[in-house]
Amino acid sequence: MSAVEEVVTEAPAVEAVPKRAMTLGNGTSLVMLALFLVVPLLVKNFIIFQLTMLLIYGLAVLALNILTGGSGQFSLGQSAFYAVGAYTSAILMEHAGMNYALTLPIAGVICFGFGFLFGQPALRLSGVYLALATFALATAMPQLLKLGYFEHWTGGVQGLVVTKPDAPFDLPMSQDMWLYYFTLAVTIAIYIFSVNLLRSRSGRAFMAIRDNEIAASAMGIDVALYKTLAFGVSAGITGVAGGLGAIAVQFVAPDSYTIALAISLFLGMVVGGVGWLPGSIVGSAFIIFVPNIAEGISKGLSGAVFGVLLFLVIFLVPHGARQVAIIAQHLIGKAKKN
């Protein structure tokens, strides 16, 4: 059995994203923030619900961006962490009567631990093998949730119904609107945290590991620590997203968290631009709205239409929304000069 030699000089799974390009420029960020604050006041409750889901899935895609785009670990298992977060929130709210806002940090911490633990055996795996291991985790999760052993807590196959909170202090807004602004606040906080994480030493360590693990290790970076840390942080954020998801949908069940969710999140990351945090929202919009569009075009062939639209996107912009942003930047730059 001869060893196969690989020369690691070419670009690995993801491209390097320079620090500067991690986020949007200040102007664009402010515009986006303004939009997020104002739009819900103008639309119906149902649209607000969709926007809330947009933010929630955006968080989950953001987490995946940190893991895959940041530290180069290919994960198809985010749905497992999302599920753990969702169930943690649901169980705490329904069985322990805990306030919904408190359940989120707990969900985050539990998922962080879970991700950190999973990162340990995952250390020795990379590329396809890691993808398969995470895929296995995602496939196993619904079955673990259905386990008769836990049925008293999880509700087994029937799942748990979750009560949606009212706006506090008797504010004159609907449940949906309150939940939206709450989610927005959480999202912004996590976004700022993630940007700072990736700009910090840890972030640089992640990226060094992503670009060339062996070289990073040779330079003195504790690869094991940072890889498991990346898993933990990513899982924690996904767990918070899951908790918010449970509250927004008001229901958790094993069938809600199948491998299909993990694949959707992955697609969201690719469409948004791997490693580009602002792209998470674009990716999230893609996975929420494009299936609806596909269904509108053809009910019988909705899957095929979705696939075709996805192909169109990846043909036109293989690097996702980030590519669009860069092109836009170029055009604006050129327009300014003229």
Place this chain on the structure above:
Amino acid sequence: MLSKQQLRIAAFSTAVIAFAATSGAALAQKKYDTGATDAEIKIGNIMPYSGPASAYGVIGKTEQAYFNKINAEGGINGRKINFISYDDGYSPPKAVEQARKLVESDEVLVVFNPLGTPSNSAIQKYLNAKKVPQLFVATGATKWNDPKNFPWTMGWQPSYQSEARIYAKYLLKEKPDGKIAVLYQNDDFGKDYLKGLKDGLGAKAASMIIAEESYETTEPTIDNHIVKLKASGADVFFSVTTPKFAAQAIKKLAEIQWQPMHLVVNVSASVGGVIKPAGFENSQGILSAAYAKDGADSQWDNDPGMKKFFAFLEKYYPDGNKLDGSVVYGYGVAQTLAKVIEMCGDDLTRANVMKQAASLKDFTPDTLLPGVTINTSATDFAPIEQLQMMRFKGEKWELFGDIISGEVSN
């Protein structure tokens, strides 16, 4: 003697009062909630057109075709039916999104026949809170018959537990010393049946059921479960399986030459969908129960109800496979909704829709077995509760015995 002035006032007042009375009465005759107008009634629906349960999407297509027929024939009480059906991919969060879309964006009158226990569980609280009828849900889970807690939710088909109880009654009578092996799908469908069987067998459940095997839908084949169950020495095999796995079970049983008393659940009793692919020769003597007629059964060729069904297929849904039990199902449940809407007359409020739905008396859609009728009341939200047992012989099911009621007292 009244003055001219007073007369005019009196006449005028009388006219006003008379006008008010009549128009008041006229206004009292037509009542609408969101989703109903003089011209149309919007009916919402959620089906898995994609994803693991996409085989059931054909129910939604059948219903769409049925309402096309209704509209072509002039609508119900002069109003057309606007059937709006969305895909939830059998995913509860998506079902919630679609339900909200139907209620808040499309503004439908009722959400009709949404499919799948998880999806329905997810939207039940929302629809009841919004007071929108969740009518004739497409799942046999027993929990939909709960008018006290969920007055806006009603099932349609016989619940899984009632069907299982009917099998239990049969077993207690015909094979009281039987040793039962159960293969069940590891979800609420499978578990509901298992519970029904155990409840139906009562005290004897523990001694009669000697082996239980569950399987996941992600498993490619259940062959090894069958091998294990045979090794238990059982002489009764209860197959709580969906069509694909039911067919695999029938085939494997024949292959390993195991010939227990073989009971298969109604969902998987379709001749076209299960028995024929599994092989007629392998399926002799299999038992099941039915509440509807099978399109593959030639004994219904001249049945007036089925003739209407076949004519409907030919004209409005030529792609529809009459051998597919789901198509027969879609027709039956759509016909039931049409009846309820008709019964509402001009009072198309959501409350009245539920009231009429809870007032069905001996209603017989074209596709139900003779003797099986739909009955509902304010305390009975289970429209169909009767089934008849049947045995597979030759190339079709032979009904036998009486129509049995499998009522479950919650």
Place this chain on the structure above:
Amino acid sequence: MELFTNQILAGISTGAIYACMALAVVMIYQAIDHLNFAQGEMAMFSTFVSWQLMQWGVPYWGAFVLTLVFSFAGGIAIERLLFKPLAKAPILTNVAGFIALYSIINSVAGLIWDFTIKQYPTPFGSHPFLGSQLISTHQAGMIGITLILLLLLFFFFRFTRMGLAMRAAASLPESARLVGINTSWMIALGWGMAAAIGSIAGMMIAPVVFLEPNMMLGVLIYGFAAAVLGGLTSPFGAVVGGFLVGIFENLVGTYIPGVGNELKLPIALALIITVLVVKPAGLFGRPIVKRV
């Protein structure tokens, strides 16, 4: 003891399904260094095509050969049309492409042939094999075909120039190009062969699981697991991996009390991950040495 042997035998027969699929998975991995999620759907579609041919009256082996040709050509066509433009794109974008392909094929198959199950014939008959009630002649035939395929692949990669060229193109593309190998067409060829092998897998599997558009999903997961367990660079490993997964899964289901039955898949996958942690290249794979 009898139950134990029975479960092993039953495990071998389901394992044959996984082994078949695993071969196709390894084939595509040899060509493009990545797993193709749409592999199962392509196999399913090919099987439907062969079924349709038989519905139109073509005899079994005729349909078999025609389908092989169709799959081979189809695999090459898909690669040239859809994935060659993505050659310069990041690998993750390619994976997104696989997922899109999966979605398209599944949806189209559902539209053309609907979702009710169909019986699929087997050339080997369905009688008990050598009197054993646990392995039918079909399953024995399936194992036989898998082993023949394995031998063919082995000879192809080891002893033919084309096979050598393909391996070179997959592991060291730049060097291969320098030697005059058209790496681009090697990839296309790899796709074609993988599609053809997949179609054989589909045609072998369909008689057991019944033909319908969603038939390959479960098989694909196990096929991946088996291929990874055996070593993605080794067709022999893929086949062994398939049998091992089948047997292990059965034993877990039978002997681990309580949860064993409900957690068969997770435990099988956990086993594979454990093996990978100890032997990252799989049981029979070649360890990869990386030069920085």
